Amino acid sequence: MREGQAGRVAATGYRKLDACLPGGGWPLASLTEALSAACGIGELRLFMPALSALCRQREGWVVWIAPPHVPYAPALVQWGLEVSRVLLIHPARDQEALWAMEQALSSGTCVAVLAWINRMDERTSRRLQLAAGRGESWAIAFRPAAARREASAAALRLLLRPGSNGTDVDLFKVRGARPALVSDYDDRDGGCPLPLVRPPGEGLEESAGAVGVGGRAGSG
Amino acid sequence: MVSPLSESDSVLPAEGEPPQPRAERGRVTAVPGPARQQPLPLGGGEPPAEDPSPSYSRQRRSQCWLCIRLPGIALEALGESAAASAGPVSVVEEEGGQVVVHLANRTAAAAGIRPGQTLSAALALAPALRTLSRRPRRERVLLEALADWAGRFSPLVSPEAPDALLLEVQGSLRLFRGLDRLCRLVTEGLRQRGHRALVCVAPTPLAALWLSRDASSRVEGVAELARYLNPLDLRVTGWPAAVLRALGGIGVTTIGECRRLPREGFARRFGAARLQALDRAFGRLPDPRPHYTGPPRFREQIDLGEETRDEALLAAGCSRLLALLEDFLLRHQRAARRLRFRFFHLRGGATPLTLGFSDAGCDVEHWRSLLGIRLERLHLPAPVIAVELATGRLEHRDGDTTALPLVPGQAGRHEEGLPRLVESLRARLGENAVRGLRSLAEHRPQQAWDEVDPLEGMAGDGGAGPSPWNRVRELPAAAGRGEGDDLLLERPLWILMQPQRLAVYEGRPCHDGPLQFVHGPERIESGWWDGADTARDYYVAETGAGARLWIYRDRRPPAGWYLQGIFG
Numbered sequence: 001m002r003e004g005q006a007g008r009v010a011a012t013g014y015r016k017l018d019a020c021l022p023g024g025g026w027p028l029a030s031l032t033e034a035l036s037a038a039c040g041i042g043e044l045r046l047f048m049p050a051l052s053a054l055c056r057q058r059e060g061w062v063v064w065i066a067p068p069h070v071p072y073a074p075a076l077v078q079w080g081l082e083v084s085r086v087l088l089i090h091p092a093r094d095q096e097a098l099w100a101m102e103q104a105l106s107s108g109t110c111v112a113v114l115a116w117i118n119r120m121d122e123r124t125s126r127r128l129q130l131a132a133g134r135g136e137s138w139a140i141a142f143r144p145a146a147a148r149r150e151a152s153a154a155a156l157r158l159l160l161r162p163g164s165n166g167t168d169v170d171l172f173k174v175r176g177a178r179p180a181l182v183s184d185y186d187d188r189d190g191g192c193p194l195p196l197v198r199p200p201g202e203g204l205e206e207s208a209g210a211v212g213v214g215g216r217a218g219s220g
Numbered sequence: 221m222v223s224p225l226s227e228s229d230s231v232l233p234a235e236g237e238p239p240q241p242r243a244e245r246g247r248v249t250a251v252p253g254p255a256r257q258q259p260l261p262l263g264g265g266e267p268p269a270e271d272p273s274p275s276y277s278r279q280r281r282s283q284c285w286l287c288i289r290l291p292g293i294a295l296e297a298l299g300e301s302a303a304a305s306a307g308p309v310s311v312v313e314e315e316g317g318q319v320v321v322h323l324a325n326r327t328a329a330a331a332g333i334r335p336g337q338t339l340s341a342a343l344a345l346a347p348a349l350r351t352l353s354r355r356p357r358r359e360r361v362l363l364e365a366l367a368d369w370a371g372r373f374s375p376l377v378s379p380e381a382p383d384a385l386l387l388e389v390q391g392s393l394r395l396f397r398g399l400d401r402l403c404r405l406v407t408e409g410l411r412q413r414g415h416r417a418l419v420c421v422a423p424t425p426l427a428a429l430w431l432s433r434d435a436s437s438r439v440e441g442v443a444e445l446a447r448y449l450n451p452l453d454l455r456v457t458g459w460p461a462a463v464l465r466a467l468g469g470i471g472v473t474t475i476g477e478c479r480r481l482p483r484e485g486f487a488r489r490f491g492a493a494r495l496q497a498l499d500r501a502f503g504r505l506p507d508p509r510p511h512y513t514g515p516p517r518f519r520e521q522i523d524l525g526e527e528t529r530d531e532a533l534l535a536a537g538c539s540r541l542l543a544l545l546e547d548f549l550l551r552h553q554r555a556a557r558r559l560r561f562r563f564f565h566l567r568g569g570a571t572p573l574t575l576g577f578s579d580a581g582c583d584v585e586h587w588r589s590l591l592g593i594r595l596e597r598l599h600l601p602a603p604v605i606a607v608e609l610a611t612g613r614l615e616h617r618d619g620d621t622t623a624l625p626l627v628p629g630q631a632g633r634h635e636e637g638l639p640r641l642v643e644s645l646r647a648r649l650g651e652n653a654v655r656g657l658r659s660l661a662e663h664r665p666q667q668a669w670d671e672v673d674p675l676e677g678m679a680g681d682g683g684a685g686p687s688p689w690n691r692v693r694e695l696p697a698a699a700g701r702g703e704g705d706d707l708l709l710e711r712p713l714w715i716l717m718q719p720q721r722l723a724v725y726e727g728r729p730c731h732d733g734p735l736q737f738v739h740g741p742e743r744i745e746s747g748w749w750d751g752a753d754t755a756r757d758y759y760v761a762e763t764g765a766g767a768r769l770w771i772y773r774d775r776r777p778p779a780g781w782y783l784q785g786i787f788g
């Protein structure tokens with residue numbers, strides 16, 4: 001966490017993004033809107049380094065409201081997020097999701113509140129923005145790409161879309177800075193890739209070079 | 221038969237007289253507690269300064285007992301004041317088939333009505349006499365309420381039915397700046413509550429009680445006790461009438477006379493309990509008293525005056541109940557874990573609403589906000605006429621042990637607030653809508669995680685390892701991805717509850733078009749022992765739209781491709 005002119009920020013963990021954001025990181029205590037064209041193109045990975053760093057600095061919940069799937073606990077551990085601080089909330093309706101989000105944000109006990117929300121009008125976004133400021137939590141609203149046309153009070157709005165080489169992040173509304181386009185934001189060396197042993201498609205019966213991870217192969 | 225008394229044989233020891241072996245046998249001082257092993261002096265151990273043998277009163281720290289006696293409690297419990305001049309009033313009760321006067325107010329007393337008179341005699345004296353029947357239950361409730369109130373003067377309050385309270389105030393003297401002021405505060409406080417009270421102070425509870433049946437007096441030390449107690453009429457002891465009659469028959473009417481009787485004979489003829497009572501009153505035997513600890517539960521009801529469905533009115537009623545509860549909990553230093561509201565309907569039945577908390581506490585503000593959330597969603601089948609609030613069994617309140625707030629407004633705030641968020645979310649969304657996660661040491665992806673109660677992990681500090689909340693700062697700063705973890709391969713951030721079967725086109729699995737393999741395979745074979753045997757080759761694959769998926773090929777028949785997770 002850093003204090004900057006733009007308020008408190010958290011380094012994103014991605015050099016290219018830090019360079020385009022005022023203060024050099026995600027604006028905390030405010031609402032960030034992440035629009036994405038598809039699920040799985042890196043919309044969560046984008047925030048994971050900052051979330052796990054925040055968790056190490058501050059106590060509090062990381063709340064997931066109405067996630068589309070179950071966050072996979074071993075993966076969270078890999079990213080350095082303390083799993084016992086994750087709170088999963090499954091509201092029955094959109095209205096309740098927004099209520100829960102506002103409640104969590106303003107409680108002051110959450111490091112971050114991640115919510116998957118389809119419909120959110122400008123008034124709601126303003127309320128969430130205020131609640132985030134009140135509770136000093138970071139609100140992230142994940143929304144479909146079509147929401148780009150809607151007005152919103154979020155401090156930061158971005159759109160993820162598959163680019164020619166990795167995923168591009170279109171920072172189309174940045175409070176305190178110009179909009180920017182970051183292509184292939186994830187330029188780290190990508191974890192520890194396993195070389196593709198044999199191009200599948202032709203006969204996948206036995207792959208001699210398979211890396212065994214399991215009871216018989218030991219914990220290698 | 222009355223045997224002539226000899227000095228050496230009396231309850232009161234003669235100076236320098238050696239202890240009588242005979243009396244040792246007759247000493248019926250089987251006092252509970254191992255502390256009372258040393259032999260008691262034969263006779264009355266007073267004054268202690270002159271008594272060569274060890275006396276109980278000398279081995280303990282001095283006590284100061286304050287007895288509050290409410291002579292008019294029978295009238296006051298019925299809502300009448302003993303001093304009221306609204307005509308003669310008396311409380312009557314049935315005794316041995318006769319209706320007799322139990323208590324008369326001042327006007328009635330002036331007309332010559334005395335306790336113990338039969339009703340007909342009383343009516344003959346004052347034909348305008350208004351009679352009320354005695355309500356022992358109400359007296360008991362009133363006495364308990366006053367014991368509650370008296371808790372402000374001492375932590376040790378012991379109600380002595382039917383009309384007295386005993387307070388051990390030695391420890392409170394400094395706080396109240398002396399006995400004089402304390403007595404004044406007690407009397408004044410009771411007067412304001414509409415009770416006439418007699419206050420007596422003595423070093424032993426029984427002495428204070430007996431003295432209070434005579435008149436207000438104050439005895440400062442054990443040495444003084446004899447001077448005050450000896451002249452008292454034996455009736456102050458409240459011993460059974462038969463015992464008093466028998467004692468009167470041998471010419472014994474005061475406590476002093478009684479103490480001159482031989483111990484052994486006295487115990488045999490009038491009961492060992494009488495001898496023990498005398499010893500307790502004079503501080504020669506310990507006299508442990510039960511503490512009044514307040515009722516084990518809270519239950520209070522308010523009437524709303526008229527039937528209503530108005531949420532604001534109901535909330536106001538509940539709020540009042542909560543304020544009462546807060547007061548109650550503070551006074552008794554208790555904490556509640558469950559609150560049960562009941563909304564009564566005029567045509568019978570009640571709608572319940574229960575609030576449960578992760579921790580027993582007494583934070584009424586928090587309860588109020590939770591109740592607000594629940595009230596909004598409460599379905600009432602009919603208008604409400606009354607609301608009741610009851611608690612489960614109350615727990616003792618833990619002392620406030622939070623660290624000193626070195627950084628103002630920071631310390632303790634989080635630890636306390638964390639479960640609260642869960643509680644308020646659950647209040648509205650339901651118990652199961654708020655879950656926590658857990659990672660398990662397991663190779664099979666499906667079994668490597670679990671949903672848990674988010675509060676369980678927090679409650680576990682001190683139990684199995686440090687709580688994650690305390691571990692926060694101990695996490696290595698470099699706990700980035702993969703490092704220090706035995707899983708070398710990146711796992712997807714999303715997992716599907718059930719693997720989704722993928723279509724296969726020309727030998728390639730498809731998901732929005734054919735998938736591109738990125739890396740793999742990673743073979744996972746495990747679980748042959750628990751019936752969920754798994755043999756799979758996992759790949760990371762990419763869709764045409766750029767989404768990264770975690771898919772596997774089942775190596776066991778029927779083989780096929782499945783989607784397990786999404787990298788997000």
